[in-house]
Amino acid sequence: MTTERKLQDVLAKRRIEEVAFRYCRAIDRCDEELLLTTFHEDAQVDMGVYVGPAREFAHFVMPYMRDNLSVAIHRLTNVLIEVDGDRAKVESYMPGCAIGATPNGLTDFPDVMRYLDRFERRGGEWRISFRRLVMDWNAGFPSTMSEGDVFAQMVRGRRDKQDPSYGYLTR
Amino acid sequence: MRDSPTSREIEEFLAKQELHELTARYCRGIDRADEAILLSVWHTDATVDYGFMKGSAKEFSQMMTAMNEQIVRTIHCVSNELFEVDGKFATGESYLFSISTRRIDGKEMDTLVGGRYLDRFELRDGEWRLLHRTFIMDWNMNQPSTGEWSGDGRFGVLTNHGRRDKSDPVYSLLGKH
Numbered sequence: 075m076t077t078e079r080k081l082q083d084v085l086a087k088r089r090i091e092e093v094a095f096r097y098c099r100a101i102d103r104c105d106e107e108l109l110l111t112t113f114h115e116d117a118q119v120d121m122g123v124y125v126g127p128a129r130e131f132a133h134f135v136m137p138y139m140r141d142n143l144s145v146a147i148h149r150l151t152n153v154l155i156e157v158d159g160d161r162a163k164v165e166s167y168m169p170g171c172a173i174g175a176t177p178n179g180l181t182d183f184p185d186v187m188r189y190l191d192r193f194e195r196r197g198g199e200w201r202i203s204f205r206r207l208v209m210d211w212n213a214g215f216p217s218t219m220s221e222g223d224v225f226a227q228m229v230r231g232r233r234d235k236q237d238p239s240y241g242y243l244t245r
Numbered sequence: 246m247r248d249s250p251t252s253r254e255i256e257e258f259l260a261k262q263e264l265h266e267l268t269a270r271y272c273r274g275i276d277r278a279d280e281a282i283l284l285s286v287w288h289t290d291a292t293v294d295y296g297f298m299k300g301s302a303k304e305f306s307q308m309m310t311a312m313n314e315q316i317v318r319t320i321h322c323v324s325n326e327l328f329e330v331d332g333k334f335a336t337g338e339s340y341l342f343s344i345s346t347r348r349i350d351g352k353e354m355d356t357l358v359g360g361r362y363l364d365r366f367e368l369r370d371g372e373w374r375l376l377h378r379t380f381i382m383d384w385n386m387n388q389p390s391t392g393e394w395s396g397d398g399r400f401g402v403l404t405n406h407g408r409r410d411k412s413d414p415v416y417s418l419l420g421k422h
C-alpha cells in the first residue's frame with residue numbers, strides 16, 4: 075500500500091471515529107436531531123430490544139433514555155476499523171455508566187457493550203448504515219452519587235441543549 | 246503556516262496508527278479467546294511478563310485462549326496509548342481497564358483491573374508486531390456479579406450477548422480478522 079493510500083485510510087478512520095463519538099454525544103445529551111446525523115437515511119439497527127430502521131430507533135430511544143436514566147455516559151475505546159473504499163467495518167467497545175430509578179432507589183449501572191457497525195461514505199460523508207449492539211457486561215449498585223461538598227460547586231452536565239458543550243461544539 | 250510534514254514524520258504517524266490498532270487487536274484476541282488473532286500481534290520470538298506467566302508470547306496466547314470453564318468473560322479496554330517510534334523499533338505504554346467474570350463454586354465473581362501494558366515493538370518485513378509486553382497491575386476490585394442477562398429490565402432486553410468464542414457477533418461483521 076502506498077503512503078498516500080495509507081494516509082487516506084487513516085483520514086477515513088478518524089472521520090468514522092468522530093461519527094462514533096458523535097453518536098455517544100447525541101445519546102448522552104438526548105439529542106435526537108444530532109443522533110440522526112450519524113445514520114444514513116436508510117440505516118438499520120439491531121439493538122436486541124429493537125430491530126429495524128435507525129430513524130425509528132432514534133425516535134424511540136431518546137425519550138426512553140431521558141425518562142429512565144438520570145445520567146448516561148457512553149465512552150468508546152478499542153475502535154477497530156477496516157476501510158474498504160467507501161465502506162468500513164467497525165468494532166468499538168463502549169464502557170459506560172448510568173443512573174436509573176429502581177424500586178430499591180437510585181442505582182448505578184456500569185456496563186460494557188460493543189457496537190458492531192457497517193459505515194458507508196456517501197456524498198463524501200461517512201455515516202452508519204448498520205449498527206448492532208452487543209451486551210458484554212453489566213452490574214447494578216445502590217447509587218452513592220453526591221450532590222454536596224466540592225461537587226455542589228461544579229458545573230453539572232445536562233441531558234438537553236442547555237448542556238455547556240453546545241457553547242463549544244456546533245454539532 | 247509551517248512546512249508540510251516530512252516523510253519521516255508521516256512514517257512515524259502511520260507507525261503509531263498501526264501500533265494503536267495492534268493494541269486493540271490484542272484485546273479482541275483475548276476477549277474472543279481467539280488464538281489466531283492473538284498470535285497475529287506477536288513476532289514469533291516475542292516474550293511476555295505478566296507475573297503469573299513469564300516466557301514465550303506464543304505459550305501465553307495458547308494459555309489465555311484455552312478452554313476454561315471458570316472464565317465466563319473478559320473485557321479489555323485500552324486507552325492513553327503513548328508510543329515512541331525510533332526507526333524499526335518502538336516502545337509504548339497503554340492503560341488497561343479490564344473486567345473479567347469467573348465462576349467459582351457456582352457463583353459468579355467480577356474482577357475489575359486497572360493496569361498498564363509496557364511494550365516493545367519491532368517492524369519486520371513491513372509489519373509492526375509486539376516483541377515484548379510487560380503487564381503492570383495498578384488497581385483491582387473484586388465483587389459478586391450483579392449482572393442482568395434476561396427479563397424486562399434495562400439490560401435484560403438487550404439480547405445480543407458477547408461470547409468468548411467464534412459465535413460472537415463480531416465474526417459475522419468481519420468475516421475475517
